[in-house]
Structures are given as C-alpha cells and as structure tokens.
Amino acid sequence: MNRNLFLKEMRRNASSLMIWMIVITFLIVLTMSVYRTFMDNQSKIVGMLSLIPKGALQFKGISNFNDLLSVLGFYSVNNIIYMMVLGSIFAIVLSSNILLKEEYNKTAEYLLTRPVNRSEIFFSKLAVLLLNVFLLNLVTSLAGFICIELVKRAPFSIGSFLILSTYTLLLNILFAAIGLFISTLIKRAKPVTTFSIGLVLILYFIYTLSKITESASKIGYISPFRFANVDAINPYYSLEFWHLAYFIGISLLLTGLSCRLYIRKDIYT
Amino acid sequence: MSTPMIDITDLSKFYGKARGIEHLNLEINEGEIFGFIGPNGAGKSTTIRILMNMIFPTGGSARIMGMDVIRETKKIKSLVGYIPSDANAYSAMDVHEFLTYCIRFYQVENGEKRITELSELFELDLNRKIDELSLGNRKKVSIVQSLMHSPKLLILDEPTTGLDPLMQSVFFELLRSENKRGMTIFFSSHILGEVQMFCKRVAIIKEGKIIQLEDIDTLRKKQLKKVSIEFTDQLIKENLTIPGVEKVITGPDNIISFMYSGTLNDLVGFLSGKKLINLMIEEPSLDEIFMHYYKN
Numbered sequence: 001m002n003r004n005l006f007l008k009e010m011r012r013n014a015s016s017l018m019i020w021m022i023v024i025t026f027l028i029v030l031t032m033s034v035y036r037t038f039m040d041n042q043s044k045i046v047g048m049l050s051l052i053p054k055g056a057l058q059f060k061g062i063s064n065f066n067d068l069l070s071v072l073g074f075y076s077v078n079n080i081i082y083m084m085v086l087g088s089i090f091a092i093v094l095s096s097n098i099l100l101k102e103e104y105n106k107t108a109e110y111l112l113t114r115p116v117n118r119s120e121i122f123f124s125k126l127a128v129l130l131l132n133v134f135l136l137n138l139v140t141s142l143a144g145f146i147c148i149e150l151v152k153r154a155p156f157s158i159g160s161f162l163i164l165s166t167y168t169l170l171l172n173i174l175f176a177a178i179g180l181f182i183s184t185l186i187k188r189a190k191p192v193t194t195f196s197i198g199l200v201l202i203l204y205f206i207y208t209l210s211k212i213t214e215s216a217s218k219i220g221y222i223s224p225f226r227f228a229n230v231d232a233i234n235p236y237y238s239l240e241f242w243h244l245a246y247f248i249g250i251s252l253l254l255t256g257l258s259c260r261l262y263i264r265k266d267i268y269t
Numbered sequence: 270m271s272t273p274m275i276d277i278t279d280l281s282k283f284y285g286k287a288r289g290i291e292h293l294n295l296e297i298n299e300g301e302i303f304g305f306i307g308p309n310g311a312g313k314s315t316t317i318r319i320l321m322n323m324i325f326p327t328g329g330s331a332r333i334m335g336m337d338v339i340r341e342t343k344k345i346k347s348l349v350g351y352i353p354s355d356a357n358a359y360s361a362m363d364v365h366e367f368l369t370y371c372i373r374f375y376q377v378e379n380g381e382k383r384i385t386e387l388s389e390l391f392e393l394d395l396n397r398k399i400d401e402l403s404l405g406n407r408k409k410v411s412i413v414q415s416l417m418h419s420p421k422l423l424i425l426d427e428p429t430t431g432l433d434p435l436m437q438s439v440f441f442e443l444l445r446s447e448n449k450r451g452m453t454i455f456f457s458s459h460i461l462g463e464v465q466m467f468c469k470r471v472a473i474i475k476e477g478k479i480i481q482l483e484d485i486d487t488l489r490k491k492q493l494k495k496v497s498i499e500f501t502d503q504l505i506k507e508n509l510t511i512p513g514v515e516k517v518i519t520g521p522d523n524i525i526s527f528m529y530s531g532t533l534n535d536l537v538g539f540l541s542g543k544k545l546i547n548l549m550i551e552e553p554s555l556d557e558i559f560m561h562y563y564k565n
Contacts (some may be wrong), residue, residue: 106357108360115343115374117342
C-alpha cells in the first residue's frame with residue numbers, strides 16, 4: 001500500500017463520505033423519532049396497516065405487525081432501506097469509480113508514471129474503499145443505536161443490533177467488491193455510476209419480489225439482500241455460517257479477480 | 270559497451286485486430302536527445318505507453334536502463350520523468366498541493382526547494398487551482414512535475430502544446446542544460462521544426478513501424494535534395510523522367526522544383542546541354558523529408 005496515495009484518496013472522498021453520513025443519519029433519526037408516536041397510537045396504526053394489502057407491506061419489509069412494536073423490529077424494518085440500500089449505493093458508486101475515475105478524468109497518466117506498482121495502487125484504493133464503507137456503517141449504526149436508546153420503551157438485545165449492523169456492513173462490502181469488479185471490466189473509461197445504482201436497486205427489487213410472491217421466492221437467491229438477515233427480533237437471530245461464507249467468499253473472490261484484472265489492464269486516458 | 274537507455278526489441282501492440290505498433294526495434298543511448306516523429310495514429314503514444322507500463326505489449330520486449338518495463342516498472346519510474354501529451358492533473362487540487370503529492374512518491378531531498386525553483390523558472394503560480402489553469406499553464410505544471418525528481422531519462426509526448434514561444438524557449442534551454450548534466454531525452458512530436466532544432470537523432474514512425482532511423486544531419490544530407498531549376502528549354506519540364514524525381518512543382522516564369530533522391534551525376538548528366546537560367550540544389554527541411562517518407 002502507498003501511504004501518499006491512500007491519504008490523497010481519503011481527502012478526495014472525505015466530503016462525499018460526510019454527505020452520505022449526514023443524509024443516512026438524518027433519515028434514521030427522522031424515522032426513529034416517530035417510534036413513540038407510533039407506540040402511543042399503535043392500535044390505530046395497526047388498524048390502518050391491516051387495510052394495506054399484505055404484499056405491499058411485505059414489499060416494505062413488514063411481515064408481521066408485532067415486529068413494529070419492538071424498538072429493534074421498528075428500527076430494522078424502517079431503516080433497512082437507508083442503511084442497506086443507500087449504504088450499498090454509496091459503496092458501489094465509490095468502488096466503481098475509485099480506479100476508473102483516474103482514467104476518465106485523465107489523471108491516470110500522472111498516477112501510473114509514479115514509482116508505484118499497480119498492486120500498490122489497487123490495495124491503496126481498496127483500503128480507502130473499505131475504510132469509507134466501514135466509517136459510514138460505524139457512524140450510521142451509532143446513530144441508530146443512540147436513537148434506539150432514546151426512544152425505547154423496553155430493553156432490546158444489543159447482540160441482535162450488532163448482528164444486524166454486521167449484516168449491513170457485509171452487504172455494503174459485497175456491493176463495494178461488485179463495483180470494483182465492474183470497473184476493472186470496463187475497457188474504455190467512462191463513469192458507471194448510473195449502472196451501479198441501477199444494479200443495487202434491481203437486486204433490491206428482486207429480493208422484495210421474492211418475499212412477496214411464493215412462486216418467485218427462489219429468484220431471491222440471486223440478490224445479496226436475501227442473505228442479509230434482518231429478522232432482528234427473532235429469538236434465534238444469529239450470524240449464520242453460510243450467509244457469512246457467502247458474503248466473505250464472494251467479496252474476496254471479486255476483489256481477487258479485480259486485482260488480477262487491474263494489474264494486467266491496458267489503461268488509456 | 271554500456272547498456273542502452275531504452276532498448277526496444279520486436280515490440281508489437283495490437284488492439285484486437287487494429288494495429289498499434291508492429292515489430293518495433295529501437296535503441297537509444299545514454300545522454301542522447303532522441304526525436305520520435307510521426308503523425309497522429311502512427312504509434313508514438315502506443316510506444317510511450319508501453320514504456321511507461323500503462324498498456325501491455327502483444328509481443329516483443331522493452332527495457333529501460335537494462336530493466337524490463339513490466340517486471341521492474343517501479344524502479345524504472347523512480348528514474349524516469351514523463352510529460353504526457355494531454356493529461357489533466359487533479360482538478361480540485363491547487364498547483365502546490367499537486368506537485369507536493371507528486372514529489373512524495375520519490376525520495377527527494379529538498380523537494381520543496383526544487384518545486385519553487387522550477388515554478389519560478391516557468392512563472393507558475395503555485396496557489397492557483399488546477400481547474401482554473403489555461404492549457405499552457407497546465408503544461409507548465411506537467412513539465413515541473415516531470416523534472417522535479419531529476420530523472421535520468423525524460424520522456425516527452427508532444428510537450429510544447431499550449432506553451433507560448435517564450436516558455437518554449439525556456440523549456441528547451443532547461444532541457445539542454447539537463448542533457449549536459451547527463452539526462453537522456455526521448456522526444457515524441459509531430460512538430461518537425463522543434464525535433465529538427467533540438468534532437469540529435471530521429472526515428473520516423475509510420476503505420477506502427479519505424480521507417481527511418483538516422484542522425485538529423487545525416488538524414489538531411491544523405492539522399493534527398495531539393496532541386497529548383499529556372500529554364501528556357503521546355504524540354505526539361507517535358508522530359509524530366511530520370512529516376513529519383515518526385516513531387517514536381519511548376520512555378521511561375523519557367524521555374525520547376527522537385528525532390529530528388531537519385532545521384533547528382535545522373536541529374537547533371539540529364540541537365541547538360543539544356544538551356545538553364547538558374548539551378549539550385551538545397552538540403553530539404555525536415556518537413557519535406559518527412560513528407561517524402563510518408564508519400565513513399
């Protein structure tokens with residue numbers, strides 16, 4: 001890893017990271033702030049929710065109204081879209097551009113002519129990527145934890161909260177690996193931001209569709225969201241071995257392939 | 270015998286089926302100022318990009334200071350400076366920030382002093398944002414970053430684009446003084462005048478192949494002559510069929526001029542007995558030589 005490049009990249013991405021942190025934290029705070037109102041009017045709200053078709057509720061992640069009555073259930077149902085979907089969009093947008101932007105911004109001719117190996121460039125940028133994803137998850141999870149502590153009416157399982165946060169982090173890292181892999185496949189450099197965001201949204205849509213429709217439940221397995229268990233109020237909630245193996249295995253595989261491709265890639269500006 | 274500064278052997282690069290360069294062979298010695306000329310698409314930038322390990326060759330090999338450009342690229346790059354033809358520095362940085370970022374890749378003592386010296390020489394404002402700079406000023410940044418670690422080899426790809434004549438003169442003066450101190454210079458350009466003025470030896474590249482490799486002086490003197498004849502005898506114009514006559518231009522007042530690659534004896538033999546007013550045999554400019562090779 002090259003320290004000079006690492007520090008420059010951290011500075012370059014600092015404002016973007018800050019904006020994403022503020023936006024996701026704001027959305028979490030906003031959502032959790034209605035929890036007490038929800039609990040005070042739970043019978044009315046549950047009554048209203050019962051009028052909504054089951055499929056539509058499942059699309060939002062609500063499979064059981066009782067999930068919403070626990071503070072952790074309310075947090076996981078309402079914040080999955082922010083922390084998992086927005087976090088994954090942040091990860092994939094950053095990762096798909098972190099190497100590629102040197103090409104389409106025509107700065108690669110300066111970077112690649114420094115005394116630094118391609119592998120050092122790759123690992124310096126990978127370190128920046130992982131640190132950014134980790135910091136986003138740390139700050140937003142911390143914000144979520146503080147919100148839960150402030151609005152809770154009954155104790156909740158910190159262990160389950162940490163498991164949920166770990167799944168979110170692993171999901172974000174997997175999307176970071178996907179973005180990195182996509183960027184190394186691009187021959188002629190151009191931004192792939194729209195494609196990357198679209199990919200996250202399509203995979204999230206496939207996941208929700210698989211939850212709504214029994215006949216479509218199998219296609220959910222092509223989406224990484226399927227492996228990020230958000231059923232945090234389940235008494236048997238845990239980090240499942242095969243889910244961990246899935247996230248870590250695919251992330252490592254894609255990162256390894258990306259490194260190999262980048263080291264041998266023809267880079268034009 | 271000393272190791273060549275650049276040693277290119279049978280180097281090829283294809284982009285799918287499209288040709289980049291084909292079986293290129295070139296040897297550049299330490300301390301040389303070497304010109305590499307050819308029009309756009311001839312393969313100049315492809316060659317340079319392989320040397321700088323930005324792209325990989327399809328075949329052949331290239332070595333700089335005896336080191337393989339792929340396997341030992343890091344060591345090579347610590348000893349090489351490079352001015353790209355059209356590169357944008359990081360637009361959010363100011364000039365000083367960018368140059369400091371660049372110099373930190375090298376183990377340079379007094380790096381800050383070197384940045385100041387070179388910036389003052391090129392009248393570069395270190396506090397300006399890169400994206401506020403004109404093309405000429407961006408080029409100056411590029412020149413400064415290429416020289417601040419005092420490289421042994423400097424690779425230039427169209428280095429004067431955007432520079433005003435005054436700055437071009439400062440730039441060439443600096444290069445000459447660095448060359449006297451031992452720096453080898455590989456100068457790629459399609460501006461023939463500056464290659465002619467600055468380089469000692471030149472390679473002409475056409476469609477991915479080197480078609481001529483000579484000293485600049487030898488290239489000019491060796492074969493090609495520019496001949497102008499003022500005549501009263503129309504037979505000269507009508508029977509100008511001796512081998513080696515090309516690109517005949519008929520001027521006003523019975524004057525013709527042409528490029529001639531045959532022997533002077535043949536030319537004089539042909540003209541003897543004809544009615545001439547004036548005969549001028551000159552060395553052609555590099556532009557004319559270049560066009561000659563390209564037409565053939």
